[in-house]
Amino acid sequence: xxxxxxxxxxxxxxxxxxxxxxxxxxxxxxxxxxxxxxxxxxxxxxxxxxxxxxxxxxxxxxxxxxxxxxxxxxxxxxxxxxxxxxxxxxxxxxxxxxxxxxxxxxxxxxxxxxxxxxxxxxxxxxxxxxxxxxxxxxxxxxxxxxxxxxxxxxxxxxxxxxxxxxxxxxxxxxxxxxxxxxxxxxxxxxxxxxxxxxxxxxxxxxxxxxxxxxxxxxxxxxxxxxxxxxxxxxxxxxxxxxxxxxxxxxxxxxxxxxxxxxxxxxxxxxxxxxxxxxxxxxxxxxxxxxxxxxxxxxxxxxxxxxxxxxxxxxxxxxxxxxxxxxxxxxxxxxxxxxxxxxxxxxxxxxx
Amino acid sequence: xxxxxxxxxxxxxxxxxxxxxxxxxxxxxxxxxxxxxxxxxxxxxxxxxxxxxxxxxxxxxxxxxxxxxxxxxxxxxxxxxxxxxxxxxxxxxxxxxxxxxxxxxxxxxxxxxxxxxxxxxxxxxxxxxxxxxxxxxxxxxxxxxxxxxxxxxxxxxxxxxxxxxxxxxxxxxxxxxxxxxxxxxxxxxxxxxxxxxxxxxxxxxxxxxxxxxxxxxxxxxxxxxxxxxxxxxxxxxxxxxxxxxxxxxxxxxxxxxxxxxxxxxxxxxxxxxxxxxxxxxxxxxxxxxxxxxxxxxxxxxxxxxxxxxxxxxxxxxxxxxxxxxxxxxxxxxxxxxxxxxxxxxxxxxxxxxxxxxxxxxxxxxxxxxxxxxxxxxxxxxxxxxxxx
Numbered sequence: 001x002x003x004x005x006x007x008x009x010x011x012x013x014x015x016x017x018x019x020x021x022x023x024x025x026x027x028x029x030x031x032x033x034x035x036x037x038x039x040x041x042x043x044x045x046x047x048x049x050x051x052x053x054x055x056x057x058x059x060x061x062x063x064x065x066x067x068x069x070x071x072x073x074x075x076x077x078x079x080x081x082x083x084x085x086x087x088x089x090x091x092x093x094x095x096x097x098x099x100x101x102x103x104x105x106x107x108x109x110x111x112x113x114x115x116x117x118x119x120x121x122x123x124x125x126x127x128x129x130x131x132x133x134x135x136x137x138x139x140x141x142x143x144x145x146x147x148x149x150x151x152x153x154x155x156x157x158x159x160x161x162x163x164x165x166x167x168x169x170x171x172x173x174x175x176x177x178x179x180x181x182x183x184x185x186x187x188x189x190x191x192x193x194x195x196x197x198x199x200x201x202x203x204x205x206x207x208x209x210x211x212x213x214x215x216x217x218x219x220x221x222x223x224x225x226x227x228x229x230x231x232x233x234x235x236x237x238x239x240x241x242x243x244x245x246x247x248x249x250x251x252x253x254x255x256x257x258x259x260x261x262x263x264x265x266x267x268x269x270x271x272x273x274x275x276x277x278x279x280x281x282x283x284x285x286x287x288x289x290x291x292x293x294x295x296x297x298x299x300x301x302x303x304x305x306x307x308x309x310x311x312x313x314x315x316x317x318x319x320x321x322x323x324x325x326x327x328x329x330x331x332x333x334x335x336x337x338x339x340x341x342x343x344x345x346x347x348x349x350x351x
Numbered sequence: 352x353x354x355x356x357x358x359x360x361x362x363x364x365x366x367x368x369x370x371x372x373x374x375x376x377x378x379x380x381x382x383x384x385x386x387x388x389x390x391x392x393x394x395x396x397x398x399x400x401x402x403x404x405x406x407x408x409x410x411x412x413x414x415x416x417x418x419x420x421x422x423x424x425x426x427x428x429x430x431x432x433x434x435x436x437x438x439x440x441x442x443x444x445x446x447x448x449x450x451x452x453x454x455x456x457x458x459x460x461x462x463x464x465x466x467x468x469x470x471x472x473x474x475x476x477x478x479x480x481x482x483x484x485x486x487x488x489x490x491x492x493x494x495x496x497x498x499x500x501x502x503x504x505x506x507x508x509x510x511x512x513x514x515x516x517x518x519x520x521x522x523x524x525x526x527x528x529x530x531x532x533x534x535x536x537x538x539x540x541x542x543x544x545x546x547x548x549x550x551x552x553x554x555x556x557x558x559x560x561x562x563x564x565x566x567x568x569x570x571x572x573x574x575x576x577x578x579x580x581x582x583x584x585x586x587x588x589x590x591x592x593x594x595x596x597x598x599x600x601x602x603x604x605x606x607x608x609x610x611x612x613x614x615x616x617x618x619x620x621x622x623x624x625x626x627x628x629x630x631x632x633x634x635x636x637x638x639x640x641x642x643x644x645x646x647x648x649x650x651x652x653x654x655x656x657x658x659x660x661x662x663x664x665x666x667x668x669x670x671x672x673x674x675x676x677x678x679x680x681x682x683x684x685x686x687x688x689x690x691x692x693x694x695x696x697x698x699x700x701x702x703x704x705x706x707x708x709x710x711x712x713x714x715x716x717x718x719x720x721x722x723x724x725x726x727x728x729x730x731x732x733x734x735x736x737x738x739x
Contacts, residue, residue: 002455022483048592054435055414059479060407061437064723067594075607078592078727079443082408082415082435091432091447097454098354123414128375131413237431240419255428337418342431 005096006220006227007212007348009037010316014208014304016177017113023057023209027069027109030211035105038213039223042071045213046101048078049092051085051108053308055120066109077101084108084273085210086311086334086344092214093233102216108309109209117205117307125338126240137338138202138276142194144247144339145278149196151248154281156196160184162280163200166296170303175313178204178303200302203275208306210313228319228348234259235334235344242339250279253286253333253343260331260345262287268327269294271314273335275301283333287345293331297321311335315346322350354453356737358575358582359697361391361568367531367682370469371562376416377423380465383564384424387461391568392579395425398568399457404434404444404464405686406722409479410471424463436592438491438634438722440464441565441689442729445718446588448569449731458574464690465564466683473560473685492557492637494724496549499639502603503551506642508657510551513638514542515660517556517680520635523667524677526706531561531682542638556638563684565691572737583697583733586715587618595724602725608647611728616649619715619732620739624650625664628732630672630699630709631717632692636679641665645673648719667707675699675707689720693731700735711735 011033013026035042048070052062063080072078077100081087085108092104112120121137135143148154161184170179187200194202220227236252236259239245257263270293274280280302284295296302298317301310311334318332329349336342363386365371371379380403388394401424403417413419417426417433424431436443441464448462466473474490502508521537524530537555545554575582591611593600612624621627633648635641642656650671651659659665665673674680676695679688696718698704702711714735721728 053414054408059481060409060477061723063435064437064595064726067592067726072592072594073597075591075593075605075610077590078436079434079447079590080436082433087432091434091450094447094450094454094456097456098450099453100354100450120414123412124418126419127411127413127416235430235432236428237418237421237426239422239427241422252428336415341418341421 003097004217004229005093005214006217006229007319008215008220008224008227009034009213010319012175012208012210012313012316014175014177014206014306016204016206018111018207023062023109023111024065024069026209027066027107030209031070031107034211034213040103040213045103045105046077047092047095047104048076049088049104049106051081051083051088051308053082053110055123056110056112056115056117056307058115070105083336084308084311084334086315089212089312089315090233090235090344093230096214096216102219104214105211106214106312107211108312110306110308111207112307113205113207138194140338141276142197145196145276147247148278148282153248154278156188157184158281159201159277160187163187163277163302166299166302167200169297169299173298173303176299176303177206197276201277203301203305206304206306208309210309210316212312212316226323226350228322228350230346231349232260232347237342240341247339250282250286250340250343253283253340253345256343256345257287260347262331262345262347265329267293267329267331269297269318269321269330271298271300271318272296272333273301273311273314275305277302279340287331311344318348322348355455356572357449357452357585358570359567359733360570360575360578360582361387362694362698363387363390364529364565364691365563366529367561367563367684369560376411376467377420379467379562380420380463380564381423383566384461384463387566387568390580393568398425398459398461400430400451401426401461402432402434402444402448404440404690406438406440406466407476409476410473411467436722436727438685439689439720439727439729440686440722441691442693442718442720443590444690445567445693445731446590446729449585449588452569452571458571460569461566462569463564463566464687466685466687467562468560468684469562492549492552495637496552498602498725499551502639502643505603506654506657508642511539512642512657512660513551513556514539516638516641517542519666520674520678520680523675523707524681527676530677531559552637558636558679558683561682561684563682563687565687565694567694581701583700584737586732586734586738587615588731589614591728593726595726603643604647604653605725607726608721608728611730612648615730615732621732624648625671627713628671628715628717629711629713630675632676632695633673633719634679634689634692634721635674636683638680641673672709675709689729692720693718697733700733
């Protein structure tokens with residue numbers, strides 16, 4: 001079965017600290033907006049798939065309450081991944097490609113402000129040998145940054161350049177929770193807080209949600225003036241053993257990029273789910289993106305990082321860039337696991 | 352638009368038990384994976400994608416543990432997808448694995464589900480107090496017991512029906528060396544006298560807490576033709592969900608379960624499940640769920656399920672055996688329990704169910720899983736022959 005699948009709508013909500021709404025109430029507006037914009041009546045959307053993280057929510061079934069937001073009556077075909085919602089999009093893409101349905105609603109949500117997401121995500125590390133040391137996700141990212149600096153792959157200036165570019169882009173992105181007219185030199189003058197990382201090298205705490213509607217080609221053309229086609233999508237995982245991985249490279253991102261066909265044509269825009277500034281540099285290399293590629297015109301995860309929505313937002317932002325005529329071919333990326341252990345790469349194209 | 356035809360070409364599972372203190376979680380899933388690969392005559396290098404299912408991460412206290420299992424599952428450098436749909440997750444995991452093949456994205460997919468309940472406490476993992484949210488009343492049994500009481504009143508069922516299921520499934524388990532509970536001397540009196548947990552559920556009406564893992568190798572038709580052993584063909588897959596609570600929701604006989612069954616039967620050409628299936632592996636974690644699901648899955652009219660159970664229709668040598676493997680009542684590694692149902696249905700169609708093999712007459716079997724507040728359903732029908 002090889003059917004083309006297109007993105008027909010996208011919506012997101014972000015906030016540095018959402019005090020009024022719970023998770024369900026964060027999902028409702030993005031689902032309503034994406035479904036309305038899709039031109040497909042809710043009851044006719046064939047499949048629904050979400051991504052969330054129970055530990056972020058602090059309870060066993062974050063996705064169950066999410067169902068209350070999407071309209072699951074009469075009963076719906078529905079599934080859930082415990083991962084960034086970009087992987088929910090991957091599952092939905094499979095289900096559409098299999099021919100079972102013609103359309104799908106994909107969404108993600110989370111409120112990291114209610115916890116310490118870096119501590120929570122540290123529990124992704126090996127439960128017997130690493131997690132008992134209580135490294136945070138930031139500690140593990142800092143380890144990778146140090147390794148990359150020591151290997152001469154990048155330096156603190158490269159990181160500051162990436163962070164400064166993101167913060168400047170954040171000024172014009174209404175969904176960014178950080179925006180600042182700043183230079184790399186100014187950032188380098190600020191204190192190192194998680195050696196070798198500075199605060200600006202870290203993604204900000206962000207609550208948020210995201211929804212995307214997908215449709216098979218025939219339906220997408222019917223409901224949408226300018227569907228954006230998923231022309232390649234692949235994900236790969238690296239070993240969890242930090243000592244066995246080359247932390248100065250991202251082999252799984254490299255492999256996913258090849259499998260998704262990133263190099264098969266020119267790339268104009270790339271949205272990378274780099275939650276630490278050195279990861280922008282590492283991912284640029286791993287995905288084979290040259291200096292001509294506009295990386296993270298939205299500012300990326302360094303200016304808005306609603307955990308488990310961030311990756312799907314990258315896909316939405318890249319698709320929006322194509323719809324706005326800023327690019328014809330774009331790459332979006334999502335990541336999971338300590339120090340970029342797992343990576344998804346998606347190639348998007350307009351007509 | 353024909354999806355790629357898909358088959359189960361390998362099945363492996365651990366011996367389910369209360370506490371596997373000899374292996375880690377990655378060790379546990381690897382054990383099942385290696386057995387499934389050996390059954391399929393394959394190695395990890397032959398696998399294109401890995402899908403892992405388990406129940407909530409709060410059970411073992413590891414966030415997205417599949418990431419830590421990447422080496423153990425031979426997944427490094429490959430796609431590794433994690434599914435979580437509550438108790439139905441094992442079934443959903445098989446379906447998501449099958450979708451990789453049906454979509455033409457993978458030739459061979461390794462599907463694994465597990466729970467290591469000895470490294471967890473499921474009841475408290477389910478009962479974390481959430482601000483502004485009504486608590487889930489002390490675990491799954493506390494949630495389902497009122498629904499069972501509602502069923503008993505609605506169907507006017509006699510009190511011993513649950514105990515009949517408790518005994519039947521445990522006697523079936525004696526034929527299954529991988530089952531957790533082996534209770535050769537179990538009697539109706541023993542079940543009735545075991546201590547009361549949640550009215551009307553007694554200790555022996557309830558599933559055990561198990562450590563265990565289940566693995567399947569799913570393959571495209573081309574790859575299945577090259578398999579060394581018999582295969583089971585996927586004739587239909589279906590998933591349905593509905594919200595947990597709203598006015599007028601029938602939690603005893605949920606619409607999502609009925610819709611899911613209707614969908615999978617339509618795909619598989621099942622008009623009368625009692626006649627058109629050789630057996631069913633159905634998620635029955637508490638004894639009374641057998642008669643309740645008999646009705647929900649259309650094996651009889653509403654109110655009649657307990658009569659089938661009482662008449663022995665679902666017995667090992669009955670008209671339509673339910674849970675010949677011993678079912679969830681005999682082995683419950685929660686996240687794996689749905690995949691065990693799906694895999695055991697496949698084993699029956701492969702003729703590989705050993706001492707609990709049922710006669711293959713029509714050549715189709717049902718695998719079923721449910722979860723959440725009786726709101727998530729996953730089902731498949733597998734067959735001894737490929738679909739038309």
